[in-house]
Amino acid sequence: MLTRRTFTNAAGGLLAAGALGYAFVPRRARWQHQVPAGRVALRYWEKWTGPEGDAVQRVVDRFNASQDRSFVVRLPVPETYSKAMVAIGGGDPPDLVGLFSWNVPYFAESGALMPLDDLDLGAYAPAVAELLTHDGRTWAGVNTCYTLALYANRAHLAEAGADTIADGGELPRTLDELDAIAERLIRRDARGRLERAGFLQAVPSWWPYLWPLTHGARLFDEDERRVTCDSDGSVAAYEWVSRTAERHGRADSLGFARGFERSNLSPADPFLTGKVSMTVQGPWMANFARRYAPDLDYAVAPMPVAASVYDPERPQGLLEADVIGIPRDCPHPDEALEFLAFTQRPEVQAELCAEHCKPSPMRVKPDGFFEDHPNPFAAVHDAIVHSPNAAVLPRHRAWKGYSDLIVPAFERIWTGADARATLGDVARRAQALVDRADAARARREERA
Amino acid sequence: MTRRSDLAAGLAWTGPFWIGFALFTVIPVVLSIAYGFTQYDLIEAPLPVGLDNYREVARDAVFWRALANTGLFAFASVALNTVVALGLAALLEQKLRGREFVRALVFAPTLVPISAVAVGWLWLLHRDDGLVNAGLAAVGVQGPDWLGDARWALASLVFMSAWVVGAQVVVYTAALRDVPKSLLEAAAIDGAGPLSRFVRVTLPTISPAIAFNTIVSAIWALQVFALPLIMTRGGPQNSTLVVSMYVYQNAFQYGRMGYASTLAWIQFALTCALTLVAVRIARTRVTSRAGAGL
Numbered sequence: 001m002l003t004r005r006t007f008t009n010a011a012g013g014l015l016a017a018g019a020l021g022y023a024f025v026p027r028r029a030r031w032q033h034q035v036p037a038g039r040v041a042l043r044y045w046e047k048w049t050g051p052e053g054d055a056v057q058r059v060v061d062r063f064n065a066s067q068d069r070s071f072v073v074r075l076p077v078p079e080t081y082s083k084a085m086v087a088i089g090g091g092d093p094p095d096l097v098g099l100f101s102w103n104v105p106y107f108a109e110s111g112a113l114m115p116l117d118d119l120d121l122g123a124y125a126p127a128v129a130e131l132l133t134h135d136g137r138t139w140a141g142v143n144t145c146y147t148l149a150l151y152a153n154r155a156h157l158a159e160a161g162a163d164t165i166a167d168g169g170e171l172p173r174t175l176d177e178l179d180a181i182a183e184r185l186i187r188r189d190a191r192g193r194l195e196r197a198g199f200l201q202a203v204p205s206w207w208p209y210l211w212p213l214t215h216g217a218r219l220f221d222e223d224e225r226r227v228t229c230d231s232d233g234s235v236a237a238y239e240w241v242s243r244t245a246e247r248h249g250r251a252d253s254l255g256f257a258r259g260f261e262r263s264n265l266s267p268a269d270p271f272l273t274g275k276v277s278m279t280v281q282g283p284w285m286a287n288f289a290r291r292y293a294p295d296l297d298y299a300v301a302p303m304p305v306a307a308s309v310y311d312p313e314r315p316q317g318l319l320e321a322d323v324i325g326i327p328r329d330c331p332h333p334d335e336a337l338e339f340l341a342f343t344q345r346p347e348v349q350a351e352l353c354a355e356h357c358k359p360s361p362m363r364v365k366p367d368g369f370f371e372d373h374p375n376p377f378a379a380v381h382d383a384i385v386h387s388p389n390a391a392v393l394p395r396h397r398a399w400k401g402y403s404d405l406i407v408p409a410f411e412r413i414w415t416g417a418d419a420r421a422t423l424g425d426v427a428r429r430a431q432a433l434v435d436r437a438d439a440a441r442a443r444r445e446e447r448a
Numbered sequence: 449m450t451r452r453s454d455l456a457a458g459l460a461w462t463g464p465f466w467i468g469f470a471l472f473t474v475i476p477v478v479l480s481i482a483y484g485f486t487q488y489d490l491i492e493a494p495l496p497v498g499l500d501n502y503r504e505v506a507r508d509a510v511f512w513r514a515l516a517n518t519g520l521f522a523f524a525s526v527a528l529n530t531v532v533a534l535g536l537a538a539l540l541e542q543k544l545r546g547r548e549f550v551r552a553l554v555f556a557p558t559l560v561p562i563s564a565v566a567v568g569w570l571w572l573l574h575r576d577d578g579l580v581n582a583g584l585a586a587v588g589v590q591g592p593d594w595l596g597d598a599r600w601a602l603a604s605l606v607f608m609s610a611w612v613v614g615a616q617v618v619v620y621t622a623a624l625r626d627v628p629k630s631l632l633e634a635a636a637i638d639g640a641g642p643l644s645r646f647v648r649v650t651l652p653t654i655s656p657a658i659a660f661n662t663i664v665s666a667i668w669a670l671q672v673f674a675l676p677l678i679m680t681r682g683g684p685q686n687s688t689l690v691v692s693m694y695v696y697q698n699a700f701q702y703g704r705m706g707y708a709s710t711l712a713w714i715q716f717a718l719t720c721a722l723t724l725v726a727v728r729i730a731r732t733r734v735t736s737r738a739g740a741g742l
Contacts, residue, residue: 009457016464082700089490106703110491191590193576254684255575255593262570401702405510408685415598415685429509436504440487440495447495 031073040070040335045077045084046098047322051287055355056143063342070335072096081107084327088112093327095336098143101131101321106397108134109441113325114333115139119344127390128361131321134395140323141344144353145361146282147384148210148318149377150178150304154297156277160184160198171278171301173312175214175240178278178304179247185277186248194248194256199278201241202257203271204264208410209403210280211237213316213391216309219402220394225438229406230420230427236306238410238419245414254414267292286357286375300377302384317384319392321361359385398433405430480709488706501710511711513686514694515718517602521690522669525609529665530658533613537620538646551621555614562612566678569608570595595680598687605675605688616661623657624650652735659730663723670719691715 028035035041048056053076060072075094077083084097084107099107107113116138121129124142132140152171160181172178182198189195197203201211209219209229217233220226228234245253260270265288270276272293280303289296302315309316324343326336342348350366353359357375359382370379384390393399409426413419459466484501486494505511536554540547557565572579573594581591594604627650635645651658673692676682682689691711699708 005457009460012461016460079700085490085703086700107491110489110703112491251593251597255596258593258596258684259574259576397703401704404697404701408683411598411683411685436487440497443495444492 031075034073035071039068040332042070042072042096042332042335042339043094044072044074044096044098044339045080045094046074046324047076047078047080048098049076051291052284052356055352058355059343059348059352062348063339066342067338070332070338072339085112088327088329091329093330095326095330095332096339097325097327099140099323099325101140101145101323102393102395102399104131104139104323104325105134105395105399107325108137108139109397112328113139114328114330114337116141116326116337116340123344123346123363124361125363125385127319127385127392128321131319131392132323140325141340142349142361143322143324143343144349144356144358145319145321145385146284146358147320147381147390148207148280148282148303149380149384150278150301151271151281151285152278152299152301153271153274154299156185156196156198156274157181160277171299172304173301174307174310175304176307179244182244182278183247192252194252196274197248197253197256197276199244200248200253200257200276201244201280202254202410202414203260203276203279204281205257205261206264207280207318209393209406210318211241213237213318214240214303214305214309216305216316216389218391220396220399220434222395225396225434227402227427227430227434229430230423235420235423238413238423240306241410242413242416242419246416250415254411269293271298272296283358283375283378283381284356286377290374300380302380311389314389315384315387316389316391317387319385319390361385396434396437398430398437401433402430480712483706483709484713486706487704488709489703490705491703494706497706501707504707505710505714510686510689511691511694514689514691517686517688518670518672518690518692518715521602521606521609521672522666524603524606525669525672526662526665528606528610529613529616530662532610533616533661534620534658536613537617537624538650540617540621541624551617554617557612558614562674563678565608565611566675569611570679573604573608596684598685601680601684601688605672605679608675608679609669609672616665619657619661620654623654627653655734659726659734663726663730666726667719667723670715670722 031043032041044060046053046056053074057074060074064071072095080097081099081103084093084099087093104113116132119132119138119141121132121138124132125145128142128145131145132138132142150171161184172181178199185196185198186194187196201208212219212229212231212234215233215237217228217231217237219229219234221228248256260268260275263269265284267273269288269292271279271281271285272289289298303317305316324340326333326340330336343352346360346362346364347366349362350360350369353361354369354373354375357373357378359378360369365382370382375381394402396402405426409422412422483494485496485498487497487500488494540551540554544550571577573581575581575591575593575596578591578594580594584591592600594600631649631653632645635649640648671692672690673696676688676690677693677696680688682693692715695708695711695715698704698711
């Protein structure tokens, strides 16, 4: 006889079996719905959104239209590198992943990317080619590159009496020139608080590790595996930062800078709204200026440096690239490689770089690249790409941890801490990170 | 039905939970203990390093800073939240017009996602355009840079945490309604004033609720993560870096899952130890209505 209990158990069992069955029935994921039947679906994780994302999407669309074997679906993923790390480690990587060039050493050493040894490195600007390689092998293709340069508001400069500059002359070339002009551009309100700054290294706060370049110093000696943020040049650079803070009022200027933390590259961007007259920024600033401040009259020049290292033929500046790689054990490596090769075509990179307002990472640019470029100062950024003095971020897997030590150190120096002592402390701790990572790598290699 | 078939039926019905619990809690927890003794970056196989991670913790100045920040935040926010919640609950028990509306208002912030609360407070605490400093300026006080000044940032987060005391207020309200009127009347007849009645009668009577709220909010505060991540990202000068954030940074930004596991277990052990101390103290200090310990 069917008791109530038996019935309940049977019904529950059926329900559970149904749920399990449903869970294991193969279905297409939501991202695959747009993939035409018969084509291999490729997942491409990329960081960009908005107009920059749209520009990448156009590249993807061109590829999808150019053949009928595979179909790339671009998925915007913030903090791509950390999510890719989890996905690759978890055995469910995308087919293609967009990373920063400073991620390459970490992903390469971990064997997280497929080597791309057939990529023709000769096609790239030499400094860019270096960013794609690690330990003698190529791990990624390039997907635009950028350099940082000085952006200056011409109207402000004219107002401050820097007429030569306002008339199209040269922007400040040395730190002394920069400081002299910046000083004249400061405006304070009735309470004495900063209302406008000429130039602050804390606006934007994204590159607290940039400033050693102004003195020709570097953060890491790759050959010696030594952290060098406490070198004399680096200390001099941060002492210059400290002097800037002191001139502007340490606490007031830091508060002023922090007020823009969430408005950079928005309609309330401090440079676009005239809150700071000069700033170090990437080429994308031209895109945002066009959108949010089309009437802004600005000029761009290589980042000013100490007079002792100034060389107009070999500008200093930070060079980094956005790169595209194929994760280890991705579902469709051959098709992914086909798309990656497509993105490396000079005309594709030229189009993407132009839409991002960036210089080209390629050795040879298509005819008319600069003439048709929407960034009127693309050539300035390009000159840094090809400069022997272009610097890149430390190419070590411990760089993220190292850079996170520099952030509070920069703030401490800004608020008055001794630069040499502070940087010495950072160097000691960062060196420990580097040594530990190197030791682990050596042990892994021994075991292998 | 036999005892065995009862057990089988019970397991069958609760099976999905046990499977999920094992997959998403027990196994990761056990693995994280093991990972704490390895160098593991998620991508490569874990490399055994013995007690190296624990030795590194001992020398890691950033961890100790984060631990101090976490302790300070927990202590200050629990104290402030207890006072604010108790005060609000006592106030809302008075026969005031519109108190139901105010009670709903007090509880409402707990329904808002913490990220939305954090973004709202970012603007309220903005140095130049924030409502808080505008209010202070109206009375002639120049407000500080709440989130940008290392001396004020952690205090601002503590202050903000009092925004979500709604749940505690509900517990205290229920406890206050449970205070026997006869005791309060007897105390009044004996000449006790309102303050004396509150301190000597009400507080001891609701002490189980205070203990419960204190322990729960201490556990929450020791694991605080979203608030500093969204509002200050641990800055300025690591003044708001908390242990949970440091665990996250190591695990997912530096690719040091082994070290992050070590940190997480230390955090767990400290939280457990503090909770046990709190429970022990509560046992001796808290009285139930029957006069027995907790």
